[in-house]
Amino acid sequence: MGFLRFLAHRVFLDVYLTNRFFMMMGSCIFLYIVSFFYPQLLLLPQVLLGCFVLFVMTDYFILFAFKREPVARRIMAERLSNGDDNVISLLIRNTFPFRIDMELIDELPVQFQKRDWVIEQRLMAGEQKNIRYTVRPTERGEYHFGRIIIYLRSKLGFIKRRHDTEADTTVSVFPSFIQMRKYELLSQTTIQTEAGNTRLRKIGHSMEFEQIKEYVRGDDNRTINWKATARKGMLMVNNYTDERSQQVYCIIDKGRLMKMPFGELTLLDYAVNSALVLANVCLQKQDRVGVLTFSNKLGSLLAADRKPIQRENILQLLYNQQTAFLESDYEMLYMQIRNRIKHRSLLVLYTNFESLSGLRRQLNYLRSIARHHLLLVVFFENTELHQLSGLDAENIEDVYIKTIAEKFEFEKRLIVKELKKYGILSILTPPEKLTINAVNKYLELKTQQAM
Secondary structure, eight states: OOHHHHHHHIIIIIEEHHHHHHHHHHHHHHHHHHHOOOOTTTTHHHHHHHHHHHHHHHHHHHHHHOOOEEEEEEEOOOOOEEOOOOEEEEEOOOOOOOOOOEEEEOOGGGGGGOOOEEEEEETHHHHHHHEEEEOOOOOOOOEEEOOOEEEOOOOOOEEEEEEEEEOOOOEEEOOOOOHHHHHGGSSOOOOOOOOOEEOOOOOOOOOOOEEEEEEOSSSEEEEEEOOHHHHSEEEEEEEEEHHHHEEEEEEEESSSSGGOEEEEEEHHHHHHHHHHHHHHHHHHTTTTEEEEESSSHHHHHHHEEOOOOOHHHHHHHHOOOOOOOOOHHHHHHHHHHHHHOOOOOOEEEEEOOHHHHHHHHHHHHHHHHHHHHHHHHHHHHOOHHHHHTTSSSSSSHHHHHHHHHHHHHHHHHHHHHHHHTTTTTEEEEOHHHHHHHHEEEHHEEEEHTOO
């Protein structure tokens, strides 16, 4: 029984018929039908059928006689970056002593919902190719890659031989660490704009003492240390450096409004990616960084620190943050900040307000937080409303839609003014520009010593 099962597997299960096979079979059937009416043509379909059977048997012998199998291997990173193009390589080698046409199918994770992923390749005898393609995950979590399936065809091309390579792999999709590396250069004292880099003028002196050194031409006379000068018998000056070890907390709202989609990602995903990039820039600037998440209750809290391991801690914490379909509790947030964050810090609050009334319900709590910390509220433009407000109105319905869209857009600008009236900093940004705008604002505050 075992031999019969093996034989059936080799003869039937790994054999697939091609379009060429069905075309030839259809031609033979058509000629037999014609020869039924014209008997003198009977010899032609008989000869054609004989040749067809011979070619199919030869094709089968070519593909299955050699006890060789193609080599296939998937090369990919241990982690994928959410919302970015991640490169995956397939290393394919032809072990047959003749040319082979291949159809490659890589079993992608179900999250991608791609059921027509096929790549066709032609490899000469002994040739090896590295096939690269990209995937763009839009959800954080675990992604399972399955087998690599190869269909082999010879030059005759009547049948295909299937070969499966076990390549099961589970990888984790983390917040966008590719963006984090991209914006590492922003840890310099520059502000990134679409047109280039803009250097900001510093206001005042930093008051963090570094060392006492000998005076050289060009040093500020106001920094002369007269006591050290008297002891040394030469002019000595105090040397100051940019203030470091300031506290920055990225606070991420996980309420229902952060579930809104934009470009296949949710607003929460944009906030998580931006928080990771901002935390990395803060660590590059020697500041201590922490993360706090909340919805109707406190989520995760990572105390501010600047140790090298803090970057990995933040990445692991942000990895499994999910949106809660509940209203966010800002009163609870205020109490947690008062109890857990004792030192004055820069609090970057990633949230969203769709209306002025929605802001006013939470404004008292935001004002209370701003009394003890430097609060920066980051919320999102509704880009679909912006597109609707820019359309030409052709009928009464279009006029109504355009008016409502402009009303909600105007309310977003009123939210900025309302926050500014109470001394609360804010950023109103489209989701795709969230990261760059948040990093720019941090560097601006750092340069102006507002923290």
